[in-house]
Amino acid sequence: MSKESREGSSYPRDKRRGDRGDGWILKDLSSFTKLIPHLMTTRNSSAIYFKEKIDVTNFVGYVEEKNQELHQNPVKTLDGDVDKITYFHVFMAALVRLFTLKPHLNRFIAGRNFYQRKKIEVAFVAKKEFTEEGEETIVKESFNRDETLWAVSSRLSKGIKVAKTGQTDDATDILNTFARLPKPLVRLSLGFLDLLNYLGHYPDTIYQADPMHASVFVTNLGSIGLKSVPYHHLYNRGTTSVFICLGEIHQDRLYDPGSGELVERYVVEISTTIDERISDGFYFIKAMNEFKEILNNPQLLEKKLEQFPVDI
Numbered sequence: 001m002s003k004e005s006r007e008g009s010s011y012p013r014d015k016r017r018g019d020r021g022d023g024w025i026l027k028d029l030s031s032f033t034k035l036i037p038h039l040m041t042t043r044n045s046s047a048i049y050f051k052e053k054i055d056v057t058n059f060v061g062y063v064e065e066k067n068q069e070l071h072q073n074p075v076k077t078l079d080g081d082v083d084k085i086t087y088f089h090v091f092m093a094a095l096v097r098l099f100t101l102k103p104h105l106n107r108f109i110a111g112r113n114f115y116q117r118k119k120i121e122v123a124f125v126a127k128k129e130f131t132e133e134g135e136e137t138i139v140k141e142s143f144n145r146d147e148t149l150w151a152v153s154s155r156l157s158k159g160i161k162v163a164k165t166g167q168t169d170d171a172t173d174i175l176n177t178f179a180r181l182p183k184p185l186v187r188l189s190l191g192f193l194d195l196l197n198y199l200g201h202y203p204d205t206i207y208q209a210d211p212m213h214a215s216v217f218v219t220n221l222g223s224i225g226l227k228s229v230p231y232h233h234l235y236n237r238g239t240t241s242v243f244i245c246l247g248e249i250h251q252d253r254l255y256d257p258g259s260g261e262l263v264e265r266y267v268v269e270i271s272t273t274i275d276e277r278i279s280d281g282f283y284f285i286k287a288m289n290e291f292k293e294i295l296n297n298p299q300l301l302e303k304k305l306e307q308f309p310v311d312i
Contacts, residue, residue, distance in 0.1 A: 020200040023131030037112040049231045051271040060266045062298045079154035093152040093293045100145040102287040104279035108239035123211035124218040149301035212238025222248035241275040
């Protein structure tokens with residue numbers, strides 16, 4: 001077997017028969033696991049839903065203190081200086097770290113086969129204006145496993161700025177062209193693309209901008225003041241196995257086991273929808289606990305990870 005060298009690859013490994021451009025095929029699975037895509041054939045019908053209210057008091061304090069530091073000493077990155085971070089920046093950096101530490105979350109099923117996605121790819125909605133008429137656009141960014149908070153923040157800021165100024169790239173122009181086609185042609189075109197995805201030959205140019213082909217789709221409902229967030233369905237199109245809704249960070253009274261009293265804390269509600277076929281419930285619970293740990297120690301995101309999980 002030849003060693004595959006692909007720029008931006010998050011899980012370098014030997015190339016095998018059955019690999020796709022966006023993922024490595026997983027063959028060393030149990031017999032029951034291999035049968036699951038045949039028993040549960042669609043992503044949305046295999047979705048499970050869970051919601052958590054997370055204490056983010058340390059997280060809020062970190063962002064406030066760090067912004068005071070950044071105002072005086074911006075951090076330089078390849079995509080520009082970082083002189084301010086937002087809650088959303090840190091949440092996204094925490095997600096990139098989580099998908100690194102828990103690689104099963106970065107799996108998907110296509111053509112009834114299991115794959116490990118080669119990159120950590122995040123899609124999210126950006127509103128050009130915070131009004132009812134404000135147009136929504138979708139941003140998709142790709143990250144390596146060793147990304148720091150600064151790299152994630154600078155790239156997200158750059159992507160959001162491009163989206164809000166109305167600039168588009170070639171891939172987005174292609175998607176806009178599809179949208180302008182007559183409805184029967186749109187249906188035929190999307191059906192053909194679905195077939196190509198099933199066969200593992202999805203066009204790379206379209207893939208780069210298609211949010212249905214991402215590790216996770218995130219919607220930040222906290223940006224419009226929503227504290228209690230709904231569950232979102234998964235899409236049967238594409239390969240996105242995880243959908244996350246973020247609520248607004250707000251103060252609430254929580255029980256403190258130490259004092260036995262209710263205390264004021266900053267909390268955020270997060271709802272997650274996940275394709276249960278990609279792993280098991282125990283793994284998902286451990287992943288959520290890991291995410292809480294990352295959010296409570298955001299300073300760790302400032303440094304690159306030295307070691308990564310080997311088992312994918």
